[in-house]
Amino acid sequence: MTVLSARALNRATLARQHLLERTTAPVQEVVAHLAGLQAQEPQEPFTGLWARQRGFTPGLLDRALTDRHVVRTHLMRRTVHLVTADDALAWRARHDAMLRGRVLATYRSELAGIDPDELAAAGRAVMADGRPRTMAELVQALQDRWPGPPRRALGELLVAALVPMAQLPPRGLWRTTAGVRNLPLDAWTGRDLAPLPEGADDDPVGQQLVRRYLAAYGPASTADLRSWSGLAGLPAAVKAVRDELVTFRDERGRVLLDLPDAPRPSPDTPAPVRFLPAFDNAILGYRDRSRIIDDADLGLSVAGLRAVLVDGRVAATWTTRDRRLGITPLRPLSPQERGAVEEEAHALAAFLDQGIDDIGFTAP
Structure with missing residues (x-):
């Protein structure tokens, strides 16, 4: 069974989430x-x-x-x-x-x-x-x-x-x-809600959720699927679609499922800087978030702090206050990384159009 590195999983997530290239x-x-x-x-x-x-x-x-x-x-x-x-x-x-x-x-x-x-x-x-x-x-x-x-x-x-x-x-x-x-x-x-089939042997909605989740988040484990959905009762749906899926392992030996034709870019694919909002899907969509955020920073993802991705991983947080867009690095950034973060920050400031006249880095 093919083993996917954390970096390979990171690039797959970025591709599925439209964070490698804007759609x-x-x-x-x-x-x-x-x-x-x-x-x-x-x-x-x-x-x-x-x-x-x-x-x-x-x-x-x-x-x-x-x-x-x-x-x-x-x-x-x-x-x-x-x-x-x-x-x-x-x-x-x-x-x-x-x-x-x-x-x-x-x-x-x-x-x-x-x-x-x-x-x-x-x-x-x-x-x-x-x-x-x-x-x-x-x-x-x-x-x-x-x-x-x-x-x-x-x-x-x-x-x-x-x-x-x-x-x-x-x-x-x-x-x-x-x-x-x-x-x-x-x-x-102006439309009726779809009813849940009673006594059905299969779970068509659950199967759709499995496929749709993997399309946006895969490769991922069944624990990741449960964490994203909040639903405990999807094993039957996973079993029903298992023959459609391909299987990998991560570096810790956990089984990961995926759609066969979904993008899995090379781990060497460059990843642009991206500014993410609070509670972003790319971070919260998994039980194991190590593909995109370090364990030491996990609390940020549930505390409502906004994240900056550098080389595909959470490397800083950002805020807007008093006409200033402030960036707080979580690790040292190289001059090239700081330049890329500043460039994307200016684009974000123009989008937010809040009269931001200062973009700067602050100490953690």
């Missing part, structure tokens, strides 16, 4: 290829798409959101993601049990005695009038029937788990500060 594909296709972008910080996906799409402008994502081709919704790992409407409708039922289980585990004592199905039916009835509501407004409408649980716990269960919701614009639009207003996914998109 000319439309925004909707990029979001679909990536199987969504983590988006609990509403402005971060703009930088994520700028890093990946040639000629990206914020209006392209704004239009995709307002035209309802792309939606903001709770999905993988119970995290708000930007996904295409097609994927949201197709995948949501497959994530329902995970979403419900995670909320109930988080608020176990607060939600004791609540019948989730009864609460879901009541929530849908309230939303049937087609009026978008904040979580607080939805909970307020049900407070007489469920006066006991804390409002936050009840709202999280409804909005993040029981009733598939879209977070409506202007939330998530460029440079827009707006609270979360929810509407059921089917009402917002």
